[in-house]
Amino acid sequence: MSYIQNNLQAGEEVRYKADIHWYIFVYPAVLLLLGAFFSSAQAGFLYYIGLILLLAGLLQLVKRILLKIGTEYVVTNKRVVLKSGVLSRDALELVLNKCEGLRISQPVLGRIFGFGSIVVTTGGATNTFRFIADPTKFRNEINAQIQ
Structure with a gap:
């Protein structure tokens, strides 16, 4: 079972799970x-x-x-979760109502092949989610959960 499934809070459900791009x-x-x-x-x-x-x-x-095996980018109805690592673990959880800004960064090859990075700003801290397949969909899902 995944890290995300093991750490869902009461009443929390996964809305979108982003994949790492094959690039x-x-x-x-x-x-x-x-x-x-x-x-x-x-x-x-x-x-x-x-x-x-x-x-x-x-x-x-x-x-x-x-990296592909050990990374999970997930949007739930309460937070955004980034988990990376196979042997060691680095997990970042951002409460949705604390997200101040979202930015998509796509190089030329990212636009061609459909991958990019999402930069989320929360309270002065900046967090980057890299090599996301279809970053626009990920951003839209975060925005949908914030509203």
């Missing part, structure tokens, strides 16, 4: 492809560069898989 896997895939290409050289400098790129790509892939 987080592009960087490790590029590293792995470049590593495979360069390590196909039989010997020499390019071979070792390829091995380093393969190792870096593998480490990035594992890191991003753990």
Whole structure:
């Protein structure tokens, strides 16, 4: 059972659960492809560069898989919850009536592929939810629960 389901308050229900976008896997895939290409050289400098790129790509892939598995972005009827981590846990819970500002940040590739970040401001603190698939829907759900 998820962290969110285990920590719902009385009368609280999940309204929207955002997903981490698949784009987080592009960087490790590029590293792995470049590593495979360069390590196909039989010997020499390019071979070792390829091995380093393969190792870096593998480490990035594992890191991003753990990010995808261990992250939950949820809007309930009472709060916004961000939980990250597989072995260790970092949980942030924002009470909806304390949310002062919402901002969507999408780079060009984010606009093309449909991902971005939501920046939530509460009492002078700024919290960023990164790599959200369809950030506009996430923002709209937060706004719907605030009203």
